[in-house]
Amino acid sequence: MPNITATFPIIGYVRSPLRQKFGIPRQPNLVAVPSVIEFLPPFNNPQAFDGIEDFSHLWILWQFHQNRIADNEHFSAQIRPPRLGGNEKIGVFASRSMYRPSNIGLSVVALDYFDPKTGQLHIIGGDMLDGTPVLDVKPYIAYSDSIATANSGFAPQKPATKTVIISEFVYTKFEQFIHQNSLSKKDIAIIEQLIAQDPRPAYRQVLDNRQFVMQYKDVDITFLQTDNQTLSIINVVKVEN
Template identity: 50%
Template sequence: MKSELTLPIIGHMKSPYREKFGIPRQPNLVQVESYIEMAEPYNDLLAFEGIEAFSHLWLVWQFHDNKNQQRDKFRPQVRPPRLGGNRKIGVFATRSMYRPAPIGLSVVQLKEVKKIGKSVRVYVMGSDLLDGTPILDIKPYIQYSDAIVEAESGYAQDEPTRKEVIWSEQAEGQKQLALQQQRITIQLINELQQVLSLDPRPAYQDDPERLYKMRFADLDVSFQVQQQQVCIVGLHLAE
């Protein structure tokens, strides 16, 4: 029996998540728009005929930027962030990126499929994919079979608690200036605040004085985290 499987890449995700730090740990926690740029020969509108009848899609994708992935060494246990990063459980009981096959699965909301020149783009909402993520397959979400109302979700039964996002005086001024110059949009600011409300820090870090930095879309953001608040202290357009 073969131990390796080669899969085609049908497209790549284009999203505002330019680095792993800050990406929501599950899909649909943040209503951010992104799109899949389909690769040839899959950039054919005929392949999407009938897809408009479905509100949501399953995306099968590859963890492509996991530099710590050790394909030659199986790690049977990992430390989920949801458990504070202090408790080990079996890798198959998690959605950790450190797994035998670096494949992810996300359900997203379909907005539209659009042809722009020779390009075909699949616009979605709520993805948790890094910019540039290879897409391996797209499948329709089937409500009557995929949505299990009575399902148990173990340690991840409840949605994460969100923190209030506030702006320092300096960051507020930087935001207003960028808005006046039309270099950013209100939608981008709202998306950024949704991301930060989930507290993107590693679970084992809890220093209220530490300054964190994150790239989101074309913004470099600096912030600090208090008990129930995330304070944005700096906002700059990325070079």
């Protein structure tokens, strides 16, 4: 059989406060991150979205645009999912790893609203990086897309979260950013939820006093682990361009 490839148009791009891969939730809907999909012409025609607000959730097909594109010579049959501690291997097709031959992601998100004046689709709960190319949008159909008896393999439940401590010093800096309109109170809550997911690589999730930095919008948030179940935000600074 010949090696067949397919080409898909990019219909738009995600605009998200998540500016780097580190810190992105490992699955959609773990954190209510607000994002916007900006559609390119001619896909931004408002008529293409007639009826979309009758649905509460949408499927987004998108591209892992910052990954090395796999080919037959570099295909990795197995990966180490973080959920299994980053050591145990499973087949790539038994995972939702970003490192896969098609380089395509699939996420279900909540629909906030569609703005016909701008052609923008506002969504909540995405796990997509700012600038992610979008390939398609489809409505989520509860009776067929939600299977109550489904077996979720090695991930039967949502991952446990850690406690996040924000010092008075950091709260003061957050308030400064709110005053400057760089962040909102809602952003602070989202940042706390993102860090509670513990975005560190599985092999780094140990008590070793190492500091990690997660970018959200135009700020860098520095945090470290202070005990087995606690992460502490110790600083927040404006990103230097």
